[in-house]
Amino acid sequence: MIKFFVNGESYEFAADPETPLLWVLRDYLGLTGTKYGCGRAQCGACTVHVNGVAERSCSIAVKDVAGKRVNTIDDLGNTDPVARAVKAAWLDKDVTQCGYCQPGQVMSAVALLSKNKSPTDAQIDEAMEGNLCRCGTYPRIREAVKSAAAQLRGAKR
Amino acid sequence: MTTNAKSPARRRFLQSSAALAGGLVIGFWLPEGGGRRAFAQGAPKAPDPNAFLRIGKDGTVTVIVKHLEFGQGVTTALPMLVAEELECDWTKVKAELAPAGAAYAHLDFGMQATGGSSSVANSWDQLRTVGAQARTMLVAAAAAQWKVKPEACRAEKGFVTGPGGKRAAYGALAEAAAKQPVPATVALKDPKQFKVIGKATRRIDAADRNDGKLVYGMDVKRPNLHVALVAHAPAFGARISGLGTDKVKAIPGVTHVVEVSGGIAVVAKHFWAAKKARDALELQWDIPPASKLSSEALFAQYKEAAKTPGLPAKKAADPAALAGAAKRVTAEYEFPYLAHAPMEPLNCTVELRGDSAELWVGSQFQTMDHAAAAKTLGLPPEKVKLNTLPAGGGFGRRANPATDYVKEACEIAKAVKVPVKVIWTREDDIRGGYYRPMAVHRVEAGLDAKGAIAGWNHAIVSQSIIAGTPFEPYLVKDGVDHTSVEGTADTPYDIPNLAVSLHTPKNAVPVLWWRSVGHTHTAFVMETMVDELAQAAGQDPLAFRRTLLAKKPRHLAVLDLAAAKAGWGKPLAKGRGRGIAIHESFGSVCAQVAEVSIEGGAVKVHRVVAAIDCGLVVNPLNVEAQVQGAIAYGLSAALFGEITLKDGQVQQSNFHNYRVLALPEMPAVEVHLVASGAGKPAGVGEPGTPPIGPAVANAIAALTGKRPRQLPLSKSKWA
Numbered sequence: 001m002i003k004f005f006v007n008g009e010s011y012e013f014a015a016d017p018e019t020p021l022l023w024v025l026r027d028y029l030g031l032t033g034t035k036y037g038c039g040r041a042q043c044g045a046c047t048v049h050v051n052g053v054a055e056r057s058c059s060i061a062v063k064d065v066a067g068k069r070v071n072t073i074d075d076l077g078n079t080d081p082v083a084r085a086v087k088a089a090w091l092d093k094d095v096t097q098c099g100y101c102q103p104g105q106v107m108s109a110v111a112l113l114s115k116n117k118s119p120t121d122a123q124i125d126e127a128m129e130g131n132l133c134r135c136g137t138y139p140r141i142r143e144a145v146k147s148a149a150a151q152l153r154g155a156k157r
Numbered sequence: 158m159t160t161n162a163k164s165p166a167r168r169r170f171l172q173s174s175a176a177l178a179g180g181l182v183i184g185f186w187l188p189e190g191g192g193r194r195a196f197a198q199g200a201p202k203a204p205d206p207n208a209f210l211r212i213g214k215d216g217t218v219t220v221i222v223k224h225l226e227f228g229q230g231v232t233t234a235l236p237m238l239v240a241e242e243l244e245c246d247w248t249k250v251k252a253e254l255a256p257a258g259a260a261y262a263h264l265d266f267g268m269q270a271t272g273g274s275s276s277v278a279n280s281w282d283q284l285r286t287v288g289a290q291a292r293t294m295l296v297a298a299a300a301a302q303w304k305v306k307p308e309a310c311r312a313e314k315g316f317v318t319g320p321g322g323k324r325a326a327y328g329a330l331a332e333a334a335a336k337q338p339v340p341a342t343v344a345l346k347d348p349k350q351f352k353v354i355g356k357a358t359r360r361i362d363a364a365d366r367n368d369g370k371l372v373y374g375m376d377v378k379r380p381n382l383h384v385a386l387v388a389h390a391p392a393f394g395a396r397i398s399g400l401g402t403d404k405v406k407a408i409p410g411v412t413h414v415v416e417v418s419g420g421i422a423v424v425a426k427h428f429w430a431a432k433k434a435r436d437a438l439e440l441q442w443d444i445p446p447a448s449k450l451s452s453e454a455l456f457a458q459y460k461e462a463a464k465t466p467g468l469p470a471k472k473a474a475d476p477a478a479l480a481g482a483a484k485r486v487t488a489e490y491e492f493p494y495l496a497h498a499p500m501e502p503l504n505c506t507v508e509l510r511g512d513s514a515e516l517w518v519g520s521q522f523q524t525m526d527h528a529a530a531a532k533t534l535g536l537p538p539e540k541v542k543l544n545t546l547p548a549g550g551g552f553g554r555r556a557n558p559a560t561d562y563v564k565e566a567c568e569i570a571k572a573v574k575v576p577v578k579v580i581w582t583r584e585d586d587i588r589g590g591y592y593r594p595m596a597v598h599r600v601e602a603g604l605d606a607k608g609a610i611a612g613w614n615h616a617i618v619s620q621s622i623i624a625g626t627p628f629e630p631y632l633v634k635d636g637v638d639h640t641s642v643e644g645t646a647d648t649p650y651d652i653p654n655l656a657v658s659l660h661t662p663k664n665a666v667p668v669l670w671w672r673s674v675g676h677t678h679t680a681f682v683m684e685t686m687v688d689e690l691a692q693a694a695g696q697d698p699l700a701f702r703r704t705l706l707a708k709k710p711r712h713l714a715v716l717d718l719a720a721a722k723a724g725w726g727k728p729l730a731k732g733r734g735r736g737i738a739i740h741e742s743f744g745s746v747c748a749q750v751a752e753v754s755i756e757g758g759a760v761k762v763h764r765v766v767a768a769i770d771c772g773l774v775v776n777p778l779n780v781e782a783q784v785q786g787a788i789a790y791g792l793s794a795a796l797f798g799e800i801t802l803k804d805g806q807v808q809q810s811n812f813h814n815y816r817v818l819a820l821p822e823m824p825a826v827e828v829h830l831v832a833s834g835a836g837k838p839a840g841v842g843e844p845g846t847p848p849i850g851p852a853v854a855n856a857i858a859a860l861t862g863k864r865p866r867q868l869p870l871s872k873s874k875w876a
Binding site for chain 1: 160227228229230359360363364365366367368369371373375376378384397409410427428429430498499500501502547548550551552580582583584739743761778782785786787788789790794810812813817818819820821823825826
């Protein structure tokens, strides 16, 4: 039995401990906001936060999150000012196209801005380079991250 | 402007609309299972859905979108067309994807389909008419209630107002409006009066996408839904010859192992069990010699073929002109197979319930997928409902006349008799074929003594996308597949003595359209060769193109705008090169100027300035997004994209070896719109893709003196 927390609620998983966290979230918990894109941590569509750090849930066995806090896009609280700023910026900059990668993009951006509210271009590149987008929304992702960061810096003062 | 019943499409539309009864406001009645036959069977029961528009009592305006939404923005653009004429409150507009149904046919293709960058253009009159008809009926309903003439009333922002301060919301009028006759003709606005069309409009469904709440095909939930993965043949055309399932049976959750035409399907309660089971299958395959293909051998064969003329797509007025040219340039170009690799891997859910079935799939070809599903399931078409789900990209892959993964899902559902979602893993997607065909071009071009083009002899070698599909009668003429030569034989350049011919080899690799289809390779050849000829003539590449386009003001405007915004002719930073390209596709003209440098032997693209004339612009915010995206998609292919075969096996499998553009590699992109004053929209989704490869290649040539002729560019070390 593997015990862990998903979006603040405790959960116990009794099936194959090697099951990737992604498929536990999607198939067992019905949390389909986290997307399957590649299955080998190459695209970032499955990005979640494990103890606050952006991780690729397709490549983490569920046994490795025992006792840990997993947060997903499905419940990215509107109370968290960083999440709120990122989501607002994503809408304001009209980032999405097909949208399939965007939950993962948002998760990576929130993880970045939770730690660093003044990221440089290079730091944005580094934090977001593992999140692929075939629609090519990259220019607007860059804008949205910067806009959310500026909003957060302003809110802080 | 008044619509009339001149065109057959319009006539069909109005007849059907007029047959409306019940439900709210307007359109065709489409009962579950859809289609004309059911339509003819009588009036629906309220509150049944209508084909294109529903107005709820709360004033919510739901536009039913007949095209697939897969990133191109139709769930915003098409409602904008309705809203313009409906005079509704935009904040109350929603979009819903239409299921497969005859009413939802693409007006040019005659079947329900999304492709050719034509969703907005073919809906342009249709959906504005729907909006105007509905508005007319709402006004008529209000006028009847108030016992005044409709002319005394007006519609604005979701309300009808009348004499003496009378005012009623659309929601309150909707039911009565539905009982009003559908007007046979309606006056549509002059573009000068547009309030919605042309306004930068954010996507109406963005929040659900960002928040993970939007349900894609991959996310469909049904009671007792099983997951199927299929072990496909390791080479195209190989057949299963031995199967061992001993190790599979021990895996908890696995329920079925069945043979289907594409391979061996493993069905389980969850994805992970199905994946483990598929990996545990012991499989032997019979790989016939014709399946043991290699890219190297295919390129050698294609290059040999390119040395001889193929079937003519365009003949030169004077075939001898080239021989008499003062200066000649000969070049050979190589393009690999390309996978579409949409972010959402392919999937299809099928629920078979005895004598009926329901499908959920992100389909670009609902009509074909629906027909194939019914046939495979052995059910009459009216007993099969196909729900269109939003797709995480597609780029042509979900528009497959062979309906491969839909048929596969139906085969499995029929065999196992439980609701099933077939999921292709990323590896299945990359290795599964239906690629942009590989191609070789060979061009011999000559300049006269004054540096003008004297002749151009162009041979293309490419498998046919169209041959063997229902599109063959329309798109293959005298053996020439139009999609193999588009962008060459019909070039807007004034090239004297242009001859284009085509070889169409056949092999086991299935091919398909890929964002911008033939233009993906033809634009590269046309635009890099024109650049090379400009250099040979000692002329500026922009000036050389301007001469060739002297009689094409639309192209000149686009070219000049891109050049001006990019600072063409102005000095560049050290180590930077600049290249230009222009290409016409899908009714639009797009020019791009790229700035590149070479870093560690690899190409780095810093900046792209694009200009586009895509006719009347419905949503400028989305045109910008589509051109940015088209550039990213084309740049992935130009820099890294290749599917290669060795001994019949596809050598790539996932994003680690089928590289696509990542955020740090995305150049700064500026998009400039040419206000051409056109009266109707043209293509937006694809026309930005063709110019980026050649613009980058021409920048590399300007910087290094070497002419890229083999894609992807990462195959070569640049200095």
